[in-house]
Structure formats: structure tokens, C-alpha cells
Amino acid sequence: MAFIEWTDKNKVNIEEVDDQHRQLFAILNRLHSSVVEGKEQGELFSILDELIEYTVYHFQTEEKLYIEHAFPGYEDHKFEHDKLTGTAVELQTKLRNGSATLSFELLDFLHDWLMDHTLGLDQEMGPFMNERGVF
Template sequence: MPLIEWDENFSVNIDRIDREHRKLIGLINQLHEAMLEQKAQKAMTAIVTEMVDYAQTHFATEELYMEEFRYPDLDLHRVEHQKFIEKTDELRKRVSQGEFVLSLEVMRFLRDWLKGHILGTDKKYAPFLNENGIT
């Protein structure tokens, strides 16, 4: 059973960003499944690495749109992104070095952060970008 499922409430009405959010949800679900199945450390490290790298790509997409249209809360949004990258990059390092075993607590953090970010922060920029023709 997936830890998090895409729901239309997550949509920001911007196709590219919605696709990227779905991909992040899929990666969190892959990591959750790997943890539940007690997959090898190497497999979990690969998923964490892909998730962190993809999150950076996704954040760059959002920030590019916000820069282009001078979104007023861009700096706050960047800070949120940076905190997530720092936290997940530390997770990646610890998992890859075998210092850390994924737990439900970590998985809940990833799920709750992504849901909160999309439904809170991302939903705030959506109307602004939509009004500027980004769909």
C-alpha cells in the first residue's frame, strides 16, 4: 500500500509541476516499499539519491517560474526548499554510509513534508503563476 497517493487536491494547475510532484510521490512510495521489504542498503541508497536529486530538479523548476514572474514570496519558498534539501541530503549520506536505517518516522517526515509543502506553500504560488499564463 502506498504511503502517499496523488490526489487532485495536490494539483497546482501547472502540468509540469503536477507531473514533478507525482514523481516525488512515487519516489517516496518506492522508498517506503523498499524499507518495508527490508531491501539492501544499496537499493535504498539509490532511491534516496534519486529522490534528493529529483527534488533539486523540481525545486529549480518552481524557482525558475517564480523568478521569471517575480513571485513576491520567492525567498521564503527558496528557504523551505533549502531546508528540505539539507535534511534529505543528510539522510542520503547516512543511509549510504550504513549509519542509518530507514524507519516509519523518517517516511512519515517525507510524506508530511511533501504534502504540507504542496498543499500549503505551493498552493500559494499557483494562482499567481496561473494568472501569468503558466498552466
């Protein structure tokens, strides 16, 4: 069983967004396996960097969609994205200067935010965009 499992519940019914979410799940699963396998720190950090970079790219994709279609929840959603990006960058710094370690606790944290992100706020965009012909 994968560390973070994709199910239909995670879908928001917008192909581009669902593809990116699946990609994020895959990167997190890769990070988890690498920790389990005891891969060296450099490798773990580079997967984490990839996860963060792809997250930032993904947030930009969602925000572009929101602006394009005048989604009323844009401000709240953007606020959540910015907060998460801030936490991620802080984490990256702490790991690099040794004041945090890439633990299972941290992996659980990433698991939960990705789940919350796809099952929470992101779910609002599906019906709204679908009504406007975006799938």
C-alpha cells in the same frame, strides 16, 4: 492503498509542477514498498538518492518559474527549499555513515514533508501563475 496518495488537493494547476510532484510521490512510494519488501540497503539508498536528486531538480524548476514571473513569495519559498535540501543531504550522510537507519519513522517524515510541500507554500503559486497565463 499507496503509502502517499495523490488527490486533487495536491494539485497546484501548473502542469509541469504537478507532473514533478506526482513523480516525487511515485519515487517515495517505490522507496516505501522496497523497505516493506526488505530490499537490500544499497537498493534503498539508490532510491533515496533518486528522490533527493529529483527534489533538487524540482526545486530548481519552481525557482526558475518564480524568477521568470517575478513571484513576490520567491525569497520565502527559496528559503524553505534550501532548508529541505540541507536536511535531505544531512540525512543522506547519516544513513551512509550508519548513524541513522532507513526506518518507517523516516518514511513518515518524508511523507509529511512532501504533503506539506504540495499542500502548503506551493499552493500559493497556482493562482499567481494562472493569472499570468501559466498552467
